[in-house]
Structures are given as C-alpha cells and as structure tokens.
Amino acid sequence: MLEIKNIWKTFNANTVNEKVALKGVSLTLNDGEFVTVIGGNGAGKSTLMNAVAGVYPVDRGSITINGADVTDLPEHKRAPYIGRVFQDPMMGTAASMQIEENLALAARRGQTRGLKAGITKMEREEYRELLKILDLGLEERMTSKVGLLSGGQRQALTLLMATLRKPKLLLLDEHTAALDPKTAAKVLDTTERIVQKDKLTTLMITHNMKDAIVHGDRLIMMYDGRVAIDVSGQEKKKLTVETLLEMFNKVSGSDEADDKLLLS
Amino acid sequence: MSGFLNALPGAVSQGLIWGIMAIGVYITYKILDIADLTVDGSLCTGGAVFVMLFTNGINLWAAMLAALLAGMLAGLVTGLLHTVCGIPAILSGILTQLALYSINMAIMGMKATVAININQEGVLDKLLVSLRFVQGSKGGFPFYRHPIFVVGIFTAGLIAVLYWFFGRELGAALRATGSNPNMARAQGINTDFCKVLGLMLSNGLVALCGALLCQYSSANEIKVGQGAIVIGLAAVIIGEVLLGKVFRNFALKLLSVSIGAILYYVVLQAVLQMGLDANYLKLLSAIVVAVFLTIPNWKGKYFGKSSRKEAAENA
Numbered sequence: 113m114l115e116i117k118n119i120w121k122t123f124n125a126n127t128v129n130e131k132v133a134l135k136g137v138s139l140t141l142n143d144g145e146f147v148t149v150i151g152g153n154g155a156g157k158s159t160l161m162n163a164v165a166g167v168y169p170v171d172r173g174s175i176t177i178n179g180a181d182v183t184d185l186p187e188h189k190r191a192p193y194i195g196r197v198f199q200d201p202m203m204g205t206a207a208s209m210q211i212e213e214n215l216a217l218a219a220r221r222g223q224t225r226g227l228k229a230g231i232t233k234m235e236r237e238e239y240r241e242l243l244k245i246l247d248l249g250l251e252e253r254m255t256s257k258v259g260l261l262s263g264g265q266r267q268a269l270t271l272l273m274a275t276l277r278k279p280k281l282l283l284l285d286e287h288t289a290a291l292d293p294k295t296a297a298k299v300l301d302t303t304e305r306i307v308q309k310d311k312l313t314t315l316m317i318t319h320n321m322k323d324a325i326v327h328g329d330r331l332i333m334m335y336d337g338r339v340a341i342d343v344s345g346q347e348k349k350k351l352t353v354e355t356l357l358e359m360f361n362k363v364s365g366s367d368e369a370d371d372k373l374l375l376s
Numbered sequence: 377m378s379g380f381l382n383a384l385p386g387a388v389s390q391g392l393i394w395g396i397m398a399i400g401v402y403i404t405y406k407i408l409d410i411a412d413l414t415v416d417g418s419l420c421t422g423g424a425v426f427v428m429l430f431t432n433g434i435n436l437w438a439a440m441l442a443a444l445l446a447g448m449l450a451g452l453v454t455g456l457l458h459t460v461c462g463i464p465a466i467l468s469g470i471l472t473q474l475a476l477y478s479i480n481m482a483i484m485g486m487k488a489t490v491a492i493n494i495n496q497e498g499v500l501d502k503l504l505v506s507l508r509f510v511q512g513s514k515g516g517f518p519f520y521r522h523p524i525f526v527v528g529i530f531t532a533g534l535i536a537v538l539y540w541f542f543g544r545e546l547g548a549a550l551r552a553t554g555s556n557p558n559m560a561r562a563q564g565i566n567t568d569f570c571k572v573l574g575l576m577l578s579n580g581l582v583a584l585c586g587a588l589l590c591q592y593s594s595a596n597e598i599k600v601g602q603g604a605i606v607i608g609l610a611a612v613i614i615g616e617v618l619l620g621k622v623f624r625n626f627a628l629k630l631l632s633v634s635i636g637a638i639l640y641y642v643v644l645q646a647v648l649q650m651g652l653d654a655n656y657l658k659l660l661s662a663i664v665v666a667v668f669l670t671i672p673n674w675k676g677k678y679f680g681k682s683s684r685k686e687a688a689e690n691a
Binding site: 165187188189191192194196198202203204205206207208209213216217218220221222223225226227228229230231273 | 541543544545546547548549551552554555556558559560561562563564565566567
C-alpha cells in the first residue's frame with residue numbers, strides 16, 4: 113500500500129544548522145497494516161510522516177501509495193490517498209467554520225470542488241449518525257464553530273474527518289500527545305475502533321512505548337534518521353517495554369539513550 | 377444641523393458605493409486572512425477602464441463588466457506574486473498597487489482626471505448612479521434613480537450572489553483556506569489557487585466600486601483610490617464591532633460591512649459639517665481604523681487578564 117524507498121531529507125543544508133533528518137529510510141506497509149512508530153526527539157518520525165504527506169519534498173528516494181508514485185506531488189494532490197491527524201489539535205480543523213462544514217470539507221477530500229452545494233441535507237443526517245459514534249454529544253452541536261470545542265473534541269473530530277472517506281493511508285502524528293491522559297485514552301480507543309472497522313493502513317507515531325506495543329500489528333523504532341527496529345507478528349505481541357529498551361540499546365550502542373527515549 | 381441633514385442622502389449614497397469595495401476587502405481581510413493593499417490601485421483601475429470605454433461610446437454595462445475584469449486581473453497579479461513568486465501577501469499588494477499607478481495613468485491617456493460630460497444630452501440618463509440623482513424629486517428625478525435605491529438593490533444582489541457562492545464547495549474551500557491552510561491542504565484543497573481566486577474576486581468588486589464612483593462623481597481621478605484600503609478596513613471593522621454580536625449569518629455579516637461603510641461616511645460628513653478642513657480626513661480615517669482595530673485586542677487582553685486573576689484567586 114505504502115512503499116517508501118531510500119528517502120533522504122536534509123534541513124538547512126550548508127548552514128551551521130544543517131540537520132540530516134532522514135538518512136535513507138525504506139519502509140513498506142502492506143494493505144491493512146497498522147504500524148506504530150516510536151523514537152526519541154529528532155529521530156525523524158515526524159519528518160518521515162510529513163515527507164509521506166507531502167508537506168515538503170524529499171531530497172532523494174521515492175514514495176509510492178497504492179501503486180501511484182507521489183514523490184513529486186504537492187500536499188493537496190496527495191490528499192486523495194491520505195487521511196491525517198496532527199499532534200496540534202488546532203491544525204486539523206477550521207476553527208471559524210461549523211462542525212458540519214468541517215465534515216463536509218473532509219467528505220470532499222481529493223475531489224474537484226466546484227459550484228455544487230457545500231453541504232447537503234442528506235450529508236447532515238449522515239454526519240449526525242457518525243458523530244454519535246464519538247460519544248461526545250457533538251451530534252447536537254453540528255452548527256457550532258469548531259473553535260468552541262476542546263482539544264480532545266477537536267482531535268476526535270479530526271479523526272472522524274480523516275477517515276470519513278476511507279483513506280488508502282491514515283497518518284497519525286502523535287495525535288494524542290497534547291491531550292490529558294483520560295481524553296488521550298478515549299481518542300486512542302476511537303482510533304483503534306475506526307482502524308479495525310475499516311481495516312485502514314495506518315502509520316501512527318507515538319511517544320508512549322506502551323501504546324506503541326499495545327496497538328497495531330507492527331512496530332518500528334526510528335533512530336538518527338533511520339528505521340532501527342522493525343518488529344511484527346508474534347514477536348511484536350510478546351514485546352514489553354523492557355525488551356524494547358534492550359533492543360534499542362543494542363541498536364544505538366548506548367545506555368543514555370533509554371533515558372532520552374523515556375523522558376522525551 | 378440642517379446642513380448635515382441635507383448632506384445625509386449624499387453621504388449615505390457614497391457610503392453604499394464604498395460599501396461594495398468594503399465587501400471586497402472583507403473577502404481578503406476576513407475570509408482569506410490577507411491584508412491586500414492592491415485595492416488602492418485597483419479601485420482607480422476600475423474607474424479608469426470604465427470612464428475610457430464609456431466616454432468612447434461603449435455600453436454602460438459592458439464598460440462596467442470590463443472594469444470588473446480589469447480589477448480581477450490586478451488581483452490575479454497580486455495573487456501570482458504571492459503564491460508563485462513567494463512574496464509576502466502585503467508586499468505583493470504594495471507592488472501591484474505601485475505598478476497600477478502607471479497603468480492607470482496609461483489607461484487614462486496620461487491624464488490625471490478624465491471626466492464624463494453629463495451636460496451632454498442623454499449622457500446623464502445612461503448613468504446608473506450620479507451625484508445629480510441625489511436631489512431626487514427636487515431635481516426632477518424619480519425615486520428609483522436615487523443612488524440609495526439603485527446601489528441598495530445592487531448591493532443586495534451582490535450579497536445574494538456572494539452568499540450563494542460561499543455556500544458552494546469552492547466557496548467553502550476558500551473559507552477553509554483562510555481559516556486553516558494546513559487543514560485545507562490536508563483535505564486536498566489547493567490553497568494557492570484559492571488565495572488567487574479570492575484576490576481576483578475581491579479586486580473585481582473593488583474595481584466595480586471604482587466604476588460606480590466614477591459615475592457618481594462624473595469623473596475618474598488618479599488619486600481616487602488613495603487610502604481606499606483604510607476606508608474598506610474601517611467599514612469592515614465598524615460593521616463588525618457594532619453588529620458582530622447580532623449579525624451571525626454570513627449574508628448579514630456582508631450587510632454589516634455595507635452598513636459600516638455608510639456609518640463611516642455619515643460620521644465623516646458630520647465632522648466636515650463641524651468645520652474640519654477636508655485635508656484632515658485622511659488623518660481622521662487612520663485614527664478611526666487604528667482605534668477600532670485596537671478595541672477588540674485590548675478587550676481580549678484585559679478580559680483575559682481579569683479571568684486569569686480570578687482563577688488565581690479562586691485557586
């Protein structure tokens with residue numbers, strides 16, 4: 113479904129701030145695979161995700177989604193394939209627009225937007241039903257501005273928007289990191305349900321090692337711009353935080369690393 | 377006082393006409409979140425294109441359409457400078473505005489003023505609006521020729537069209553672009569295209585206003601657009617501060633912009649009646665806009681402070 117081949121990305125090239133964020137990352141996701149991504153700050157997790165989403169072009173390598181080479185496509189042209197939820201709850205929704213308008217925008221992801229109605233009566237009914245799944249009472253506030261919602265509500269809504277039209281690939285960039293633990297657990301739970309229901313190919317970055325182990329059927333750890341660990345199947349099921357740390361120390365060759373990873 | 381009352385219909389008429397430009401400013405400033413300074417130039421462009429075509433015998437509506445298109449072209453240039461060339465929006469607008477000064481002069485045959493001779497037989501009848509019509513029945517003109525009536529209907533039609541458009545898929549994409557470009561791109565919206573389209577739409581309306589102003593005053597001057605952005609912003613902000621709480625519907629928000637423009641001209645008229653030298657008007661306009669832009673910020677700031685203090689006291 114997703115095929116990343118040897119991608120490189122350098123920021124601030126030829127300056128003192130030069131940072132090689134991705135050093136030849138290759139990764140293939142099978143159809144319906146749910147992959148969790150962990151790694152310390154600066155390991156390249158978010159850069160990888162943004163490179164896939166097309167936020168910026170990569171220096172080298174290729175990215176293929178569902179057989180289509182998207183390496184040179186701008187962000188908005190990759191949107192037909194990709195549903196995204198960002199770390200910042202403010203990023204995924206338009207605050208000055210209504211809940212139902214946001215959903216209607218998401219329902220047209222990847223379609224040509226012309227002079228047809230921005231939202232139809234039928235859609236409203238459909239959205240009302242969908243919002244009930246979130247169990248946040250948003251179905252009663254469909255014409256409220258999204259700016260009035262809490263961070264958790266906005267993230268849940270963004271998740272619904274990202275999956276409203278079944279995406280070929282779902283990208284979740286630490287989408288629960290900015291939420292309080294209780295809300296985070298709820299949003300993660302909703303994520304799990306939606307991903308399972310639609311069998312979505314998913315790439316989820318998380319800072320929480322436990323979440324990374326519990327969720328998904330494959331786990332990768334990034335270190336210094338590379339994929340350092342790639343575990344799936346039975347091996348993943350048996351993982352514990354301790355064994356994961358051990359594996360990581362072997363890869364990075366240092367004990368300091370686990371502090372960095374745990375604290376980050 | 378009676379002098380002010382006599383001048384009132386003229387002030388309202390002028391405010392209504394400028395309101396059309398203000399609605400254009402609303403599209404960029406409020407919907408797209410871009411402060412577009414092109415308008416100072418494109419307003420005159422609209423008038424210039426109109427006056428040259430009209431005085432050369434072209435049909436009034438065709439001349440107005442041409443003015444609209446010329447304004448859209450100006451918006452296109454600003455939009456391309458911003459999106460394709462990557463120049464900050466505000467600077468792109470300034471560049472286009474500056475270039476338009478030369479272009480406007482060229483359109484008007486290198487003359488600073490081109491007049492419409494309304495004393496020539498039949499010319500006045502053809503015009504959509506004119507200062508002359510403000511006299512109404514006293515001047516022998518029927519009420520349906522009065523600028524307040526004509527421009528009022530014009531504005532209502534315009535608001536209806538815009539209300540319709542911004543409820544469409546494309547219009548919603550434009551609003552999303554202004555509200556959150558990251559989200560818009562993630563939903564597959566070409567934000568660059570939307571910005572360019574919005575700038576074209578806005579400057580088209582501004583130029584249309586220029587064409588109406590030119591008819592109203594029977595002439596187009598090169599200076600007509602000087603400070604237009606400030607008048608537009610004033611109208612948008614006055615409308616929002618005074619009516620924002622009551623007018624929530626999008627069509628009503630556009631209406632409040634038009635009302636804001638009218639109030640602006642009425643206040644201006646009142647100040648002039650009080651004997652202020654007209655040369656101080658620009659200073660006055662700038663102060664009005666600065667004050668109205670400050671109010672919401674300070675409100676938020678001090679309200680925020682007091683609520684934080686309360687929270688601290690309660691803790």
